[in-house]
Amino acid sequence: MNRTKSEIIYKEATEHIVGGVNSPSRGYHAVGGGAPTVMDRAKGAYFWDVDGNKYIDYLAAYGPIVTGHAHPHITKAVTHAAETGLLYGTPTRHEVKFAKMLKEAMPKMDKVRFVNSGTEAVMTTIRVARAYTNRTKIMKFAGCYHGHSDLVLVAAGSGPATLGTPDSAGVPNSIAKEVITIPFNNPEAYKEAMEKWGHEVACVLVEPIVGNFGIVEPNEGFLELVHELAADKGALIVYDEVITAFRFHYGGAQDMLGLTPDLTALGKVIGGGLPIGAYGGKQEIMEQVAPLGPAYQAGTMAGNPASMLAGIACLEVLQTEGVYEEMDRLGTMLEEGILQSAKKHGVTLTTNRLGGALTLFFTDEKVENYEQAEATDGEVFGKFFKLLLKNGINIAPSKYEAWFLTTEHTEDDIKETISAVDKSFEELSATLNS
Ligand SMILES: Cc1ncc(COP(=O)(O)O)c(C=O)c1O
Numbered sequence: 001m002n003r004t005k006s007e008i009i010y011k012e013a014t015e016h017i018v019g020g021v022n023s024p025s026r027g028y029h030a031v032g033g034g035a036p037t038v039m040d041r042a043k044g045a046y047f048w049d050v051d052g053n054k055y056i057d058y059l060a061a062y063g064p065i066v067t068g069h070a071h072p073h074i075t076k077a078v079t080h081a082a083e084t085g086l087l088y089g090t091p092t093r094h095e096v097k098f099a100k101m102l103k104e105a106m107p108k109m110d111k112v113r114f115v116n117s118g119t120e121a122v123m124t125t126i127r128v129a130r131a132y133t134n135r136t137k138i139m140k141f142a143g144c145y146h147g148h149s150d151l152v153l154v155a156a157g158s159g160p161a162t163l164g165t166p167d168s169a170g171v172p173n174s175i176a177k178e179v180i181t182i183p184f185n186n187p188e189a190y191k192e193a194m195e196k197w198g199h200e201v202a203c204v205l206v207e208p209i210v211g212n213f214g215i216v217e218p219n220e221g222f223l224e225l226v227h228e229l230a231a232d233k234g235a236l237i238v239y240d241e242v243i244t245a246f247r248f249h250y251g252g253a254q255d256m257l258g259l260t261p262d263l264t265a266l267g268k269v270i271g272g273g274l275p276i277g278a279y280g281g282k283q284e285i286m287e288q289v290a291p292l293g294p295a296y297q298a299g300t301m302a303g304n305p306a307s308m309l310a311g312i313a314c315l316e317v318l319q320t321e322g323v324y325e326e327m328d329r330l331g332t333m334l335e336e337g338i339l340q341s342a343k344k345h346g347v348t349l350t351t352n353r354l355g356g357a358l359t360l361f362f363t364d365e366k367v368e369n370y371e372q373a374e375a376t377d378g379e380v381f382g383k384f385f386k387l388l389l390k391n392g393i394n395i396a397p398s399k400y401e402a403w404f405l406t407t408e409h410t411e412d413d414i415k416e417t418i419s420a421v422d423k424s425f426e427e428l429s430a431t432l433n434s
C-alpha cells in the first residue's frame with residue numbers, strides 16, 4: 001500500500017500543528033509510531049485516504065458517525081443550515097425541537113442545555129453538581145475518560161493513557177486532590193471510598209457502559225450500588241453518556257439499564273458529526289444554571305443552527321425501524337468471525353461487545369476494569385493495527401478504543417472485514433512466531 005502522500009502531509013503538519021494532530025488520539029504513538037493516515041473523503045462505511053487507498057471504517061470519528069459518513073439526510077440538513085445562516089446568537093426553533101426530541105428519547109431529563117463538546121458537557125455537570133450540593137469533591141472510575149477539563153484528567157483512560165501521562169501536566173495538585181478515583185466494577189472499593197469520603201462528594205461521575213478502556217459493561221448490581229450509596233451520602237450521580245447515548249438503542253444507557261442519574265452529559269452522536277455537547281437532568285438541579293441560578297455556563301456557538309439541524313437529522317435516521325437490531329446482528333457476526341479467526345491462527349484474544357460496538361483485547365483474561373485493560377498486550381495490538389490498515393480496515397490507533405459499526409455497514413462489509421482480519425492475524429502470528 002502506497003502511503004507517500006500521507007507521510008508528506010503529516011510531515012508538513014508537524015511543522016505547523018503541534019504534534020501534527022489536533023487531538024493526541026489521532027497520532028500513531030500507541031501503535032508503534034509512523035505517519036497517521038491522512039484521509040481525503042468519506043462516504044457511508046468507507047474512507048479514502050490522500051493516496052487513494054480505500055478503507056472500511058470502524059473509527060466512526062471516535063463514535064459520532066453512527067449513521068455513516070456523509071449521510072444524505074444529514075447532508076441536506078447541514079446544507080439548509082449553511083444556506084439560512086450558520087450562527088445567530090439568538091434563540092431558534094431548531095434548538096427547541098431538538099431539546100424536545102432528546103427529552104422524548106431520554107425521559108429522565110427534565111431540562112437540557114446545549115454546549116459544543118462532550119468536555120464542556122461533563123465539566124458543566126460537575127459545576128452544577130457542586131453548586132447544588134455545596135460540596136467540592138468528585139468521585140470517578142479509573143480509566144474512564146470524561147474529556148479534558150482539569151478535574152477529570154485524573155486517572156483518565158483512553159487518549160491520555162496511551163501517552164503514559166494519565167495525570168496531565170498543568171492540572172494543579174489542589175485540583176487533583178478533589179478527585180477520588182476508584183476501580184470500575186469493584187463494589188468493595190466503592191463502599192470503602194464512600195464510607196470515607198461520601199459526605200464530601202458532590203457527584204459520582206460514571207460512564208454507565210464504559211467506552212474508554214474498551215467497551216466494558218457494569219457487572220450485575222454494580223451501578224445499583226453506586227446509586228444507592230451515593231443517595232445515602234447525598235452525592236449526585238452524573239452519567240457521562242457522551243459515547244453511550246444513541247449508540248446502543250434510541251435513547252441513553254440509563255433507559256436500557258432502568259436507572260435514573262441526577263444529571264447526564266451528552267455529545268458525539270447527537271451532533272450527527274458536527275461539534276456538540278449537551279447536559280440535562282432533574283428540573284430542581286438544572287435550575288442551578290444561569291440565568292435561573294448561580295451556576296454560570298455560556299457559549300457563543302452553543303445551540304448553533306447547524307449542529308441542531310444535523311443532530312435532529314441524525315436522530316431522525318436513528319428512528320428508522322430496525323437500525324439498532326441490524327447493528328447488533330452485524331456486530332455479532334463480526335465478533336464471531338474475528339474470534340474464530342484468532343483461534344485458527346493461535347492469536348490470544350478476548351472481545352467485549354455491546355450491539356455495534358466492539359473491543360478486541362489481546363489477552364485471555366476477561367476485561368472488566370481498567371487495570372485488566374491496561375495489562376493487555378499493546379505491542380501486539382500495535383502490530384495488528386498496522387496490518388489491518390494495510391489490509392483496508394481503519395480502526396482507532398489505540399487498544400483502549402472501540403470499533404463502531406454504523407447503519408451503513410453491510411453484511412458484505414463485515415465479510416470483507418473478517419477476511420482482512422484473518423489475513424492480518426495470519427501475518428501477525430507469522431511475525432510473533434519468527
Ligand atoms: C465518555 C466521554 N466523555 C467525554 C468525552 C469528551 O468529549 P469531547 O471529545 O467531545 O470533548 C469523550 C470523548 O472523547 C468521552 O468518550
Ligand SMILES: NCC(=O)CCC(=O)O
Nearest residue numbers: 023025062145158159212
Ligand atoms: N474515546 C476517547 C475519545 O473519543 C477521544 C477522542 C479525542 O480526544 O480525539
